Amino acid sequence: MATCTVSPLLAENVGAGCGENAYKCYQCKRCTSGCPVAIYADMHPAMIMRAVQLGQLDMVFDCKFIWLCTGCETCTTRCPQGIDIAAIMDELKIIARRDGHIPAGTPSAAMLKLNYDSFVRWGRMWEVELITRDVLKRPTSVKSWLSLGPKMMLKGKINPTLKRGNTLAMKRMVQTAERITSARMQQQAAEAAPAATHSADAGGES
């Protein structure tokens, strides 16, 4: 029997992170009609907004949608309520990663982390490293690489050499940003009402 996990604090946490008020959404679905990936996913932007309002953790985090969002900003541009919906999708990705809500087999989530680690390590993103680590982690991806990779290499489109940025400055900025962010999180958790999350039997409705 399916359970439905709700957290009345989801919309508040999203707001604390990105400054957007999800409750302003009145379901006109302009975000969804302009979304390039809505038709490929199990949820669409307006459904995510409703689920955030209702604190439906499972609906938000078990679906594919937030990880398919390309960040094209069409929803943000068209929302008649002026909600930065793309920023909310980003915040949901941040929360999912922090709280361990990334569904298994979500290549886009893994790719974002590889990308992040690459520029944190070298000061700049190193494409060759990204591809290599992706193939090591996800051997099935080698098929898509073999189709396009060699053609790009022949054209000299892939630069194998690493060019570093200012790695010391990068390291310092990453450490400070992560320290400030986790301090803010602790502050936010301390201010929130205790034991706000509970599980309820939803009789297969989730």
Next chain:
Amino acid sequence: MSKTLAYYPGCSLHGTSAEFDASFRASARALDLTLLEIPGWDCCGNTAAHSINRLLATALPVNELAKVEQDMKLDAVAVPCAACYSRFKTGAHDVEDLETAADVTAVVGRAYGGGVAVQNLIDVYHDAVGLEELAAKVTRPFNGLKVACYYGCLLTRPPKVTLAEDPEYPTHMDDVVKAIGCEPVDWNYKTDCCGASLALTEQGIVDDLVTRILNDAKACGADAVAVACPLCQVNLDGRQTEILRKRSDWQTIPVIFLSQLVGRAVGVGDKELGLKKHLVDITAVMA
């Protein structure tokens, strides 16, 4: 009169899109623009930082802007990569909020005064050079080549950040190609997403998006698509070889950087333009 701009190439222009870097630099030289690369620049955080650590995502571009303002003492930076441009504009926009600015200052190590204009590739030609000045420098005009100007997502969206006049139907790139003798076509997918951020993980979706965009460009009479983003270029150009494998009747269409079109028109040589770097041949339309 020669103008000087700081220059932030970004990771793509040093990687898969070296021809974008080379053609941009060469076109700037021909247009009397001096580009000074920001010394020891770091990544702008790209698509990853803003979905992993919001504060870092704001601080990384602001750190580069502080260098331009306080170390290089310049008032404008050219950021030809549309993805980097978006991060720079968003960073500058977000530090207008005082609380965010205080956190960003702590991360960067100094305060950014807000004195740097961030210019994308189109802005450089349209505003820093100017359309009249550009037209006056054209030595090899195109003979009415029909071009679909593709802006993609981040050059105009979100308008609260980019301050684009018409985010759904922009025209500045159309003005630039007109100034060099091309004929911009009126088409429907100027600002639709090509899905480049999913290119490594969701190829099926990306092929659909690319097919739709390019089919419209062709249906509206374009002989080539002009782009101002390295991710759009790699995606719209590269995916066509895959689409061809699925659909043998696919008619390819060249996908050309705006800097290559402008460069050719102001007399930059073929080698610097990187004409041989594309998967769909562009030499015929650039001849």
